[in-house]
Amino acid sequence: AQSVAQPEDQVNVAEGNPLTVKCTYSVSGNPYLFWYVQYPNRGLQFLLKYITGDNLVKGSYGFEAEFNKSQTSFHLKKPSALVSDSALYFCAVRDTNAGKSTFGDGTTLTVKP
């Protein structure tokens, strides 16, 4: 069975400050890890993914994520937050690239001016 934990329901940061949204996972075999963002009443927008290779993955809108196999973590980061980054963020894991996704419960990011 695969699972994802997002330990923080809410993350608040000031505009211009760095942000981190945490995610830990459990999966048998090699993980396929993803971050998605969701704005109110909208579907999921893909941010970035890790399948193999460099542990630091760069994605859309200046976001990046660091894969840490020993800590089974895949934290989402951005060096300088924008007010427009305020949204709901989901971490997801799959055991194959096209298989079933298991999502965390989401973290609401609020960036204050």
Place this chain on the structure above:
Amino acid sequence: DAGVTQSPTHLIKTRGQQVTLRCSPKSGHDTVSWYQQALGQGPQFIFQYYEEEERQRGNFPDRFSGHQFPNYSSELNVNALLLGDSALYLCASSLRHGYTFGSGTRLTVV
């Protein structure tokens, strides 16, 4: 290149009724997955279709059923609707190296 298209975008049904949601996959994608996202929660996997057959299924009752057509489009059917079925239903299409979500269908059961 069209992405994943879901219809309708919103609908309201009464308890006990049946509903059909539709999904057209991204061009070139042959696999369709359905997810239910209740308010305040992450999406939950319902099932996945490949080659017109259900390949994987999540922890959902038999009231939830699906179909995939030869053109890879898919339908999600829910019978005997309950108030708790109110949610955003997301479709995702995939191929070996791609996985794209649609914008979803908002179902409200009253």
